Amino acid sequence: MPQLPRVLVVEDEAKSAATLRLYLEKSGFEARVARDGAEGLSIARSWSPDLLLLDIMLPEVDGLSICRALRAESDVPILLLSARTTEEDRLRGLRLGADDYVTKPFSPREVVARVRAILRRTKAPEEREDEILRSLSLEITMSNREARVRGRVVDLPPAEFSLLVALARSPGRVFSREELVERAFGPGYDGLDRTIDAHVMRLRRKIEQEGHPALLVTVFGVGYKLADSNT
């Protein structure tokens, strides 16, 4: 390894920043901290880090603005940190070009894990964060928050949309109800896993054609999956 990968932490809260830096350094990264947006931008430009850890809530210059600004001039991967948790916000961040999104409270370990994941992913040019998910006759446009089945646009309430997205991120893969709860509604969500059943039912009414589920399939004893290519 020629040199350690560089991570720039843009975070105004001193304690958070210190913790992240500590963990990053312990995990084999070179880390620097910027206290505010302006400083962040300037360090980012001069130090050329391999990744940015960017708090959205910043004094003066908003985190998203920085995200946008940097995107205009470089390809640095960006991992957003935020207290907010809605799919809405997540989307806004990702749409601005962020590579991933972690909601507070986060565990430093998890953040480090994600940093690693992003770096791995960007080194080997794989598929970028895609804006459009497809699987068979299903097509989801994230930026429009629009789902289309067999060309027909179906209007979905938030929960159902999130659930569908969670499934569509890995078509064919089987998810347990718990996994779905976590992926669709976030960790720490308090609700029975049977709730998923209800949403599945409502979803089916909107996306399935005949009485027989062809897209959103039940896997007995395990959970649900989205049909991919085979029978």
Place this chain on the structure above:
Amino acid sequence: MPQLPRVLVVEDEAKSAATLRLYLEKSGFEARVARDGAEGLSIARSWSPDLLLLDIMLPEVDGLSICRALRAESDVPILLLSARTTEEDRLRGLRLGADDYVTKPFSPREVVARVRAILRRTKAPEEREDEILRSLSLEITMSNREARVRGRVVDLPPAEFSLLVALARSPGRVFSREELVERAFGPGYDGLDRTIDAHVMRLRRKIEQEGHPALLVTVFGVGYKLADSNT
């Protein structure tokens, strides 16, 4: 699953502790409770749990001290419980190496959900390579829970799928019924080994072509095996 994941609850308040334990056990964990920090440490050392649920407010030995102490000697994931809610405390906990943080009052269900999330995260550090088992005309995709024979997807109920996977993990090797029970349904499973016969029969109907078993072969007086390379 060789055995249930172990969770150690360190909590002085009897009611909380009992509730957590109840929920954990109902959710498929083995749970033990320690009433104070000292006991917590000693059980943690001797019982080697897979995760610690640690109340911060403890008599005598403070929860954070335990956290620190354990971190020095092991990697057990730790989930903190606390009445306090300040960012200050939260950070202090996470900085000390905790993996997540739940503030009281908490819903037991949420706690269990987080426990699961942490365990999943620590077990499978990253999106694991999609496991695919092959043997002759048989192909099993674990993530999709899909078995294909001669290109044709066969739909298998949980028990049959598990059995097939157990066999497919070592094609050609002969397993006794007991071994199969253990590998497919886990140890501690209560059932006759003749049950395997039933599943084998049902499996054969789905994966064999003619009346003569070619894939799932009987080894008289011993058990069953999956054909590997010959006829």
Place this chain on the structure above:
DNA sequence: ACTGGCCGTCACAAAACCGTCATCCGCCCC
């Protein structure tokens, strides 16, 4: 305050699955 949409849970019915038993069949060895 009212209406409508959305959500989480519940209760009940339906469906799928499982384990066991009794019986019949086939393999192995004498």
Place this chain on the structure above:
DNA sequence: GGGGCGGATGACGGTTTTGTGACGGCCAGT
């Protein structure tokens, strides 16, 4: 070829998992 043991099979009842309609709470727009 026959005896004996292990395996195959079909049936059945009980259990578990899902599907679904209903209900009450909640929130936002009117």
